[in-house]
Amino acid sequence: MSDSVKYLLPEDRIPRAWYNLAADLPAPLPPGLHPGTGKPLGPDDLAPIFPMALIAQEVSTEREIEIPEPVREIYRLWRPSPLVRARRLEKALDTPARIFFKYEGVSPAGSHKPNTAVAQAFYNREAGIKKLSTETGAGQWGSSLAFAGSLFGIEVKVYMVKVSYNQKPYRRALMETYGATCIASPSNETASGRAILAANPDSPGSLGIAISEAVEVAAQNPDTNYALGSVLNHVGLHQSVIGLEAIEQMEMAGFWPDVVIACAGGGSNFAGLAFPFLGKKLREGKDVRVVAVEPAACPTLTRGTYAYDFGDTAHLTPLMKMHTLGSSFVPPGFHAGGLRYHGMAPMVSHARELGLIEARAVHQNPCFEAGLLFARQEGIVPAPESTHAVRAAIDEALAAKVEGKPRTILFNLSGHGHFDMQAYMDYLSGKLEDRDYDETALNASLDQLPKIAAE
Amino acid sequence: MSDSVKYLLPEDRIPRAWYNLAADLPAPLPPGLHPGTGKPLGPDDLAPIFPMALIAQEVSTEREIEIPEPVREIYRLWRPSPLVRARRLEKALDTPARIFFKYEGVSPAGSHKPNTAVAQAFYNREAGIKKLSTETGAGQWGSSLAFAGSLFGIEVKVYMVKVSYNQKPYRRALMETYGATCIASPSNETASGRAILAANPDSPGSLGIAISEAVEVAAQNPDTNYALGSVLNHVGLHQSVIGLEAIEQMEMAGFWPDVVIACAGGGSNFAGLAFPFLGKKLREGKDVRVVAVEPAACPTLTRGTYAYDFGDTAHLTPLMKMHTLGSSFVPPGFHAGGLRYHGMAPMVSHARELGLIEARAVHQNPCFEAGLLFARQEGIVPAPESTHAVRAAIDEALAAKVEGKPRTILFNLSGHGHFDMQAYMDYLSGKLEDRDYDETALNASLDQLPKIAAE
Numbered sequence: 003m004s005d006s007v008k009y010l011l012p013e014d015r016i017p018r019a020w021y022n023l024a025a026d027l028p029a030p031l032p033p034g035l036h037p038g039t040g041k042p043l044g045p046d047d048l049a050p051i052f053p054m055a056l057i058a059q060e061v062s063t064e065r066e067i068e069i070p071e072p073v074r075e076i077y078r079l080w081r082p083s084p085l086v087r088a089r090r091l092e093k094a095l096d097t098p099a100r101i102f103f104k105y106e107g108v109s110p111a112g113s114h115k116p117n118t119a120v121a122q123a124f125y126n127r128e129a130g131i132k133k134l135s136t137e138t139g140a141g142q143w144g145s146s147l148a149f150a151g152s153l154f155g156i157e158v159k160v161y162m163v164k165v166s167y168n169q170k171p172y173r174r175a176l177m178e179t180y181g182a183t184c185i186a187s188p189s190n191e192t193a194s195g196r197a198i199l200a201a202n203p204d205s206p207g208s209l210g211i212a213i214s215e216a217v218e219v220a221a222q223n224p225d226t227n228y229a230l231g232s233v234l235n236h237v238g239l240h241q242s243v244i245g246l247e248a249i250e251q252m253e254m255a256g257f258w259p260d261v262v263i264a265c266a267g268g269g270s271n272f273a274g275l276a277f278p279f280l281g282k283k284l285r286e287g288k289d290v291r292v293v294a295v296e297p298a299a300c301p302t303l304t305r306g307t308y309a310y311d312f313g314d315t316a317h318l319t320p321l322m323k324m325h326t327l328g329s330s331f332v333p334p335g336f337h338a339g340g341l342r343y344h345g346m347a348p349m350v351s352h353a354r355e356l357g358l359i360e361a362r363a364v365h366q367n368p369c370f371e372a373g374l375l376f377a378r379q380e381g382i383v384p385a386p387e388s389t390h391a392v393r394a395a396i397d398e399a400l401a402a403k404v405e406g407k408p409r410t411i412l413f414n415l416s417g418h419g420h421f422d423m424q425a426y427m428d429y430l431s432g433k434l435e436d437r438d439y440d441e442t443a444l445n446a447s448l449d450q451l452p453k454i455a456a457e
Numbered sequence: 458m459s460d461s462v463k464y465l466l467p468e469d470r471i472p473r474a475w476y477n478l479a480a481d482l483p484a485p486l487p488p489g490l491h492p493g494t495g496k497p498l499g500p501d502d503l504a505p506i507f508p509m510a511l512i513a514q515e516v517s518t519e520r521e522i523e524i525p526e527p528v529r530e531i532y533r534l535w536r537p538s539p540l541v542r543a544r545r546l547e548k549a550l551d552t553p554a555r556i557f558f559k560y561e562g563v564s565p566a567g568s569h570k571p572n573t574a575v576a577q578a579f580y581n582r583e584a585g586i587k588k589l590s591t592e593t594g595a596g597q598w599g600s601s602l603a604f605a606g607s608l609f610g611i612e613v614k615v616y617m618v619k620v621s622y623n624q625k626p627y628r629r630a631l632m633e634t635y636g637a638t639c640i641a642s643p644s645n646e647t648a649s650g651r652a653i654l655a656a657n658p659d660s661p662g663s664l665g666i667a668i669s670e671a672v673e674v675a676a677q678n679p680d681t682n683y684a685l686g687s688v689l690n691h692v693g694l695h696q697s698v699i700g701l702e703a704i705e706q707m708e709m710a711g712f713w714p715d716v717v718i719a720c721a722g723g724g725s726n727f728a729g730l731a732f733p734f735l736g737k738k739l740r741e742g743k744d745v746r747v748v749a750v751e752p753a754a755c756p757t758l759t760r761g762t763y764a765y766d767f768g769d770t771a772h773l774t775p776l777m778k779m780h781t782l783g784s785s786f787v788p789p790g791f792h793a794g795g796l797r798y799h800g801m802a803p804m805v806s807h808a809r810e811l812g813l814i815e816a817r818a819v820h821q822n823p824c825f826e827a828g829l830l831f832a833r834q835e836g837i838v839p840a841p842e843s844t845h846a847v848r849a850a851i852d853e854a855l856a857a858k859v860e861g862k863p864r865t866i867l868f869n870l871s872g873h874g875h876f877d878m879q880a881y882m883d884y885l886s887g888k889l890e891d892r893d894y895d896e897t898a899l900n901a902s903l904d905q906l907p908k909i910a911a912e
Contacts, residue, residue: 006533006534079461153545172875175882179885
C-alpha cells in the first residue's frame, strides 16, 4: 500500500560545520551599507544589536564554519530530520518523476526556524546577553526564538504583527508557553510604534514595522540584542544543516536531484536546502536546477527591483542590496504569513542575479490544492508557506509526465500546518481568494527606494 | 547545555508482531456480554460492525499477533518513535531520578492514535469495507482515523461531540483536510441523536452519545463498519508497538524502568506502553511498577465501580466488565478531552483488579504546571492528556529526590499540544479551575448500572 520511504541519518551525522555559499560564489556579495552614511558597514555598526560571533559570520567567506557542540546537542532533540521519497504522491500523480522531500516540521516549534534560533540564542548567551528582542509575522519565528530562549535562559520579547496577534492567538500562546513575552505591533513601547499609531491608530501592523520596534529596543538597551529569523547571511548559514543532511540522504537513496525547490519569503529555508547543492554545482560541476517559489501577491524575486533597500519600515536597519518591492509595499491578504516580506535575503538575490537560481510566483488556491493532495497521500499537513514548494514540486512532476521521462525532484517541507488550519478551512469552504498586488501601489513603493550614491 | 539524549531505532526494528497481554494474565478476562440477552458475546454478534480479523483479535489469547506488512509500511512514516532521556528536566528538578519518555507525537495526527487507526483501516479494507463511522471527543481519534482512511481509500464519517465541534474547529479542519466528514453530535442523522435532541435541543453532546450514533450508523448500513479509538482489546493490542519499541530503547539506554507511567482515558496509550513491560514482569519476573494517571474530575479507576456496563449512552454496545462511573455520568469541564470517558478498557480494569497496576487521579492545574515546565526544558508542548503523565513522572522524580536515591522513570508522551493551545492560554492567564465531579450525580449514575444475572 504505502511505500513512501524515509531516509534517516544517525545522530552522529548531524553536520559538524555549517556551509557558507559565499566561499564558492563567482562574484562577491555587495556589502551592507550604513543607513546614515551610505558607507559599507563595519563590525562596530552592528555591535549594538548583534554579538561579535554572528557579525563575523555575517561577513565570512570561509566555506565551513564549525557548529558549536552545545548547538549540535540541542539539534539532537529533532535532527537529523527525515528525508522521504513520496512514492504515494508519485503514484497519485502517475508520474515517472521521483519526488523527495526534506521534512523540517519535526522540530519542537514545527518548522525549520529553530535551526538558527538555537544558534543565535547560543552566541548571544556566550556574549553575556540576557534579553533578545525580535519580530514575528505568523509566529513561526517568534515561537522558535521563544523555544531557544527557554533552553538558554534568555528572556525573549517578540513584537508580533497586530493582525496576526489577534488572528493567531495559539501561536502567541506557544510563545508564552515557552516563557516569552509577546506584544502586538505597532505598540506604544517604542518611538517607531508610537509614530505609526499617531498616524494610524488602527494600523494592522506589518513585518517592517515590527522589525523597526524590535531593532529600536535592542539598539537602546545595552543588555538587549536583536535576532532576525531570515534574510541575513548568518541565518541562511545556520539553515545549511538542511541541505547538508539532504545531500547525504539523497546519496543513501541513490539519486542526485535534477531540481531542488523551496518556498522563499525572506529566503532562509530556501537557502538552507539549496545552497549546499549549489555549492556542489559550483565546486564539482554537478548539474542541478534550483527553484525559489514565492506568492504571486508578494513577488519579490519575480517582480521586485534588485537595489539597495532598508529591511524595515522606519529605516533603522542597514541598507542591503536585494530584490525588493520597496519597504513601504503592503501585500494583499493571503495565508502564508511567512512569505509576506518586501525584501529577499541578499545572498539569494545575488545568486539570482548571477543566474544560479530560478524563481516563480504562484497563487494560493493552487498551493492549497497541492497541500491537500499531499496531506491525503503522505499524511503530513504542510504549512501554508510550504504548500508553495509542494505546488512547484507537483508541477515539475506533471511536466515529467508530459515529457514521459523520469526527473528527480527534491523540495523542502519547511513546516507543518497544525497552527494554520484556518487557512485550510477557508480553502475547503471555497472562501480563499487569489488576490493580486496593487500595481500602482507597488510602483509607488519602488519609486521610494533610497538613492544610493555608491550605486 | 542540553544533554537530553534521544534513543532511535532503525526502521527494521518496527515490531513485526503486536503483544497481547491476555496470553500472560494469571486469570482470564471476563467476556463481553450481549446487551439484549446478557449472554457472552459470539463473533456473529460483532460481525455487523467489525471485520472478522479484528473480532478474532478481540478475543485472542495468542501472545504474538503478526503485524501485516502494509501496516508496518505505513508505520514507517513515523515509527519507530523516539525515546528520550529528559536530562534537562532531571537537572531542572535537581533529582537523582532518571526520566525517560516515549514520544508518540511524531505521527502525522500528532498522537499515538494512528497506531490503531491504520491497522483498523487496513483490516476493514481487506474485508471490502468502503465506509467507517466513528466518534471523537477532542478530535485526536477522529483525525487519526481520517488520516488512515485517506491512505486506504475508505470514507470516514466522524461524530464529534458538539461542544468540541464548536470549540475546536481546527481539529475538525484537520479531519476534513484528510477527506473525512465531520458531524456535530447529537445530530439529526440517527435515532440515538434525535432522541437526545428531542429531550434536550441544546445538548452539548458526550462521547457516550457520539458512540451511540456511530454504532447505529454502522449497524444499519451493510457497507459501513464502526471503529473505536480506545477501550477494546484489539485497540490496546495495536498500541503495544509503543511498549515493544520502548523495551528495546531502554535496553539501548542501559536501564530497566522502576516505574512506567501513562495517562488513562479509555486506556489505550496506557496499555500500549505498559502491557509489554507487564508481560516481561509476568513472564520473566522483572520488577516494575505501573501507574495509570487519570483526571480527578473523571476518576474511573480510582473512584469507579468494577462492574458490567455499557460503552455508550444509548446502550447499543455490548456490556463490558470494567471500572466505570456509569454510562450516564457527565464529568465537569476540563481540557483533557481524551480523558473524559465514563469507562476504562476491560483489560486495564482487569489488570487493576489483579493488583498489577496502580492508579492515581490528579487535577488539571498541577498537570499544566508540569506541562509548562516540561515544554521549557525539553521543547515539546505536551497534549493536555499527556500532561497527566508528565505530572506523575515529575512527582516520582521529586519523591526520589526526597529519598535521595536514583529511580528510573519511563512515561508516555502520547501527543503534542499544538491543537490545544487554548488550554495553555487559560492556564497562563490563571483561568483554569480544578473542578471536582458531583458526588451525588456520580452515585446516581452508579445506581443505574445494569443488573447482570451472570454476576
